[in-house]
Amino acid sequence: MSALPLSGIKIIDLTRVLAGPLSAQMLGDLGAEVIKIERPGGGDDARAFGPPYLADPEGKANNNNSFYLCANRNKKSVTVNIASPEGQEIIREIAKGCDVFMENYKVGDLKRYGLDYESIRKINPGIIYCSVTGFGQTGPYAPRAGYDAIFQAMGGLMSVTGHMDGEPGAGPMKVGPSIVDYMTGMNTSIGILSALYHRKVNGGAGQHIDVCLFDTVIASLSHYVQIYLVNGKSPPRRGTWGNGGMPAGVFRCADGELMLVVGNDGQFQRTCTVLGAPELATDPKFLKNNDRVAHGKEIMAIFAGHFLKNPVAYWLEELEKAGVPCGPVNDFAQVFADPHVQSRGMRVTVNHPFEPNLSLVRNALTFSETPITEYRAPPLLGADTDEVLSSIGYDAEKVRGLKEKKVI
Structure with missing residues (x-):
């Protein structure tokens, strides 16, 4: 060595x-x-x-x-x-x-x-x-x-x-x-x-x-400050919402929360299928990422209603099968109990x-x-x-x- x-x-x-x-x-x-x-x-x-x-x-x-x-x-x-x-x-x-x-x-x-x-x-x-x-x-x-x-x-x-x-x-x-x-x-x-x-x-x-x-x-502050340098406008606070692909944010489930980031149109289509709402993927308001950004509050509210129907573990398993980035909101005990961290x-x-x-x-x-x-x-x-x-x-x-x- x-x-x-x-x-x-x-x-x-x-x-x-x-x-x-x-x-x-x-x-x-x-x-x-x-x-x-x-x-x-x-x-x-x-x-x-x-x-x-x-x-x-x-x-x-x-x-x-x-x-x-x-x-x-x-x-x-x-x-x-x-x-x-x-x-x-x-x-x-x-x-x-x-x-x-x-x-x-x-x-x-x-x-x-x-x-x-x-x-x-x-x-x-x-x-x-x-x-x-x-x-x-x-x-x-x-x-x-x-x-x-x-x-x-x-x-x-x-x-x-x-x-x-x-x-x-x-x-x-x-x-x-x-x-x-x-x-x-x-x-x-x-x-x-x-x-x-x-x-x-x-x-x-x-x-x-x-x-x-x-x-x-x-x-x-990278892309956040670059927004200001490009258009002279400071970006707003977005809570847990993402700042690229949409929808993205923390969603409450039946027994806890998960963080979801839908990074592109293909992931959006697969997420809609997992949620049991495939029609959302063909809605003109949500067809492309820029459309979903423009109608962010609406799509986030729709997703929020669906995620409440099942526990975190269910959604994590289904979304992982669909190749959609997501993860649980862990405290430190859960972080160090995670098999990947170990x-x-x-x-x-x-x-x-x-x-x-x-x-x-x-x-x-x-x-x-x-x-x-x-x-x-x-x-x-x-x-x-x-x-x-x-x-x-x-x-x-x-x-x-x-x-x-x-x-x-």
Whole structure:
């Protein structure tokens, strides 16, 4: 079996909360050595984002919560007070031997510590220095802080998410999970991998990568925002309705709900047959997809009446036979009980000091020649400080002295 794709790549990670840590975790999964820098005492802000926490074997309060656990496997945790001169020197010493430097501080914050791109580039000219921020390194909003929900609002995502106008509960709605953070994490990984490739294959130099949540959410709106760019009109909120083939949306059945997407005219004809209403397929109002879009409320109401007649399992089986895309509306228990999810191994277990069989979600990438087989538990705060400092020449006595001064 070959080594993992990023074996030999070394990353110093000064990111906190979610977008940056998710990216560093992805790179760690792929074989990079990721050294996570955390504040002595408190650590990554994510550690304080609330329960649930793992149970400490001794019953003590701890900072290993689900928010932290989701984004920090396959890393080493080193505690360093970067506000102290000694702490800044530690970061520089580690950075000398790294390929990538990741940070998500406010624009300009690290310059006062001598840890900005220009400073790090002087001691490591080939460094790939990636800054992850809310609004980017330039522009009038650059100094601002922000969290995922702010960008869902400002970037337009909330304006096209939620119940349709005129329905109960209508109005802008936030997507449940921190989806902008996750997408920013993926963009961050793409940027870093591209820069590493450029440096190695194209003979390029190191460089500074600017990734931000605001850019990411706007770019992620793809065909929705393209509608506005084409005709100057913002698309309306559509609830669970699809935005291509029609009819598409969540339909209530006799015992639950299913999601249906009729993507073309052939699928529409087969769906009508399954519903016991083949005449709908020849109705001039519904003949072509554009016709069904124009008469969306009518066809959705007709379909809704038919789906109420039978349970979810019945419709799923019949629609699958007909080759029509559909699926149940699952909660997480149903997701992980699904035989396909189980066959894909989406749930992995790691040996955590507090929980020997801690469940995590695996990396979504699958490689034929370099499979990701090792998942190391998210580290306890500062678990690897001594090891990493020893690797850059700090002896036991010096480490003790730094601990006494609360530098580490």
